[in-house]
Amino acid sequence: MRAVFFGTPEIAVPSLEALVQIADVVGVVCQPDRPAGRGLERKPPPVKRRAEELGLTVLQPEKVRTPDFAAWLRERDADIGLVIAYGRILPRGVLEAPRRGCLNLHASILPHYRGAAPITWAVTHGVPETGISLMQMDEGMDTGPVYTVHRIPLGPDETADELAVRLAQLAAEVVREDVPRAMRGEITATPQDHAQATAARILTKEDGRIIWQRPAREVHNHVRGMTSWPGAFTTVDGKLLKILSTQVAHETGSEAAPGTVTAADRFSLRVACASGEIAIVRAQMEGRKALGATELVAGRSLREGQVLGS
Template identity: 40%
Template sequence: MKKYRIIFFGSPEFAIPSLEALYEKEEVIAVVTQPDKPKGRGLKPSPSPVKAWASSKGLKVLEPIRLKDPQFIQILKDLSPDLIVVCAYGKIIPKEILEIPKFGCWNIHASLLPKYRGASPINWAILEGEKETGITIMLMDEGLDTGPILLQKKIPISENDDANSLSQKLAQLGKETILSAIELHKKGELKIIPQPEEGISYAPILKKEDGFFTFEEPAEKIEKKIKAFLPWPSAFTYYKNKLLKVFSAKAVPLKHEEKPGTILDINKDGILVATSKDAILLKEVQLEGKKKISAYEFACGQRLKKGVLWE
């Protein structure tokens, strides 16, 4: 079968498996990604992961500041793509671009639409306690993830999954699903299904304050926040007025009459703290200005004691 001429839009690590698969199976004629951003202590401009990968393969890379720039749009038109594939690019694609490719613009979205439309579907699926998620290949329109569904594939969310591990699984599933969709399209077997009007939910872009928690919250909710907000913004609370990030923790079913925040136990597994319902076992933490350490090391260093309220 004839290879499709594809322009790929993407920026983070999540998009690379799909780009790599399309590079191997189809004809990727250009890659569009976010402009270099300052990173590190020296704020040196750093390329997106997608740009770094595409450049290593000698692909044409475009980094528009404005997607509605007439010169940029003309470049896309001159490339005459059969298809534009978008995966975690980070900006809304305007109508002028949606109309360019022969077969439209397809989005690789990391949720089972219409659930979790928006920028952070993986994080919010974990936060809301979903048991499954997946990839939706969607024919893009001008709305926010509102276009018709072309193909969906599901995977379970395990008890041990956090946003990092689930992102890796979905990146691989995205690769498989986009290749399947293209194969079905070439055979004339790809169906266009409007999104259901029921079951719509949203996954807004994460803000730093989303990660904040207190021990007044139930342990299960705290654990979900810790899993959902990796690697950013990270779940956090405060200790002696200093920000304390928590990277790993486990909700422990435990009936108690202690005030939330009471330290129930300290051992090699971590720090067990009373919450409004059950208890939370803190395992890995990082105090503001310090390095990441085990919660047990933190407890020893701060001389925490059982039965004392969290400060």
Template identity: 40%
Template sequence: MPLRLIFMGTPDFAVPTLRALAERGHEIVAVYTREAKPAGRGMKLQPTPVEQEARKLGIPVLTPKTLRTPDAAAEFAAFQADAAVVVAYGMILPQAILDAPKFGCFNLHGSLLPRWRGAAPINRAIMAGDAESGVMVMKMDVGLDTGDVAMTARLPITETMTAVDLHDALAPLGAALMADAMAALERGELSFVKQSEDGVTYAAKIDKAEARIDWSKPAAEVLRHIHGLSPFPGAWCELPLDGEPVRIKLLRCEAARGGGEPGALLGDDLTIACGDGALRVLQLQRAGKQPMSAEQFLRGTPVKPPLRMC
């Protein structure tokens, strides 16, 4: 029989999993997500992507500020769920919540655990130059992404991938994996493997202070930094235009030939020297503007040596 599930998630990354579970015929008795926040020019309250999807599916939505009160635990337990599925919910689950469903709580994590436990596994994998990433279904415990792993799907990371590219590839991959895991749980066939204590790394939340580009580093490292932070918060530098420094986010680049003083423009096509090698900018975003291709930018703002990014 289909499972009674509680779904807990917040951003776009979680939406394909919610949709996949509903399509597999499971009874999703409630969706937990974060509160709506003001957004846009009018600062109107904007429901999370998961809440918007849940409303379309006709599923009751809860947005508690905390799960650590007796009332919150009682409300959660009253759903008498077989399992809870958690995808980028953004709130730590206390023991009372973890223990409430019959079979426990299952998290979809965007890394190959135990590598990149924590908040920003997609960004950190790219920034570190990992050859592959993936998704894992894990039975949750009170630790930070330390639970036993049930299923894994892997995906290569290419040099051209940005964080949003990897995000968009992992989201449907994870949705299918979690749907398969819940089907196995329904059949009583879901098994688990303890995580290794070797190779543990932590994916710390991205700090905006680390977003400034250091052109003195090798081109390969600068490329990973730019792609790992694209599109948010966006790796940035300053370009002097009309005597004033203008902040520019670089969103997509490629390796290029050449070399010179770090940050120096090497031609009129936005090729920039690094500490070792060079990069050509393919996509960027000027402060207050929409993202654009390098060609679009250069049509309106031609730049060439001896200008220097800093």
């Protein structure tokens, strides 16, 4: 089986490695190098680095809706295209270039969480399970028929970053087990129930802002879902405060106004929510390094009675 792989970030690397085990990978397509770090030096994406280590041909088109790119794909003479977290919507000319079209490994239980950020929104919404869906791609946003769905439970304190690592490994298993079966016709793709679809839109920095006028469990889910991009944040005395890790202290109670620091001592650092309280485990004041709760209290960065987000 000849295959072209589409992917860009770290979550896609295990799937590329798995595809190499079951197919002749005749091309790898990923996003262009982007500026990163303090020096804004252009750095290659993780998939490009791993593909080059494997000796594979890499292409990083600025645009995918060009005749040249479609021609390059046809020249690969591929049986399938395999896509995971590539980062762009593929037009019909690209989807139809491989003989059997393109398959997508989507990080949700379709039709739920269609879109660019399924992991983040699943964690933020506190769903009990998620998974990897192997689907045949069409021109819609994750709307094609689904071959298989592999489910995993989602822990109540698991962050989006931690979940991404587990889903990356699950996706690689799906590549090894289900992609060959789909190509041999041993499994059939089933149309999705579009009436049940939910969206997982792309994130902005503002999505990280904590709304203290929500229950403690929802605030905790927000923090773990926004880890590490775009990052959960609030303000204190007019300065930015990044909330890196939390726990649910109480799900009910607290007479203080939402956002009020109700305890700041060597035992706990708690903040009132609409109902209940969360405990801040780790946070970072603007212009300072990340600290644990005890250090934040000792340094007087946070004090009882302060109101966050005001």
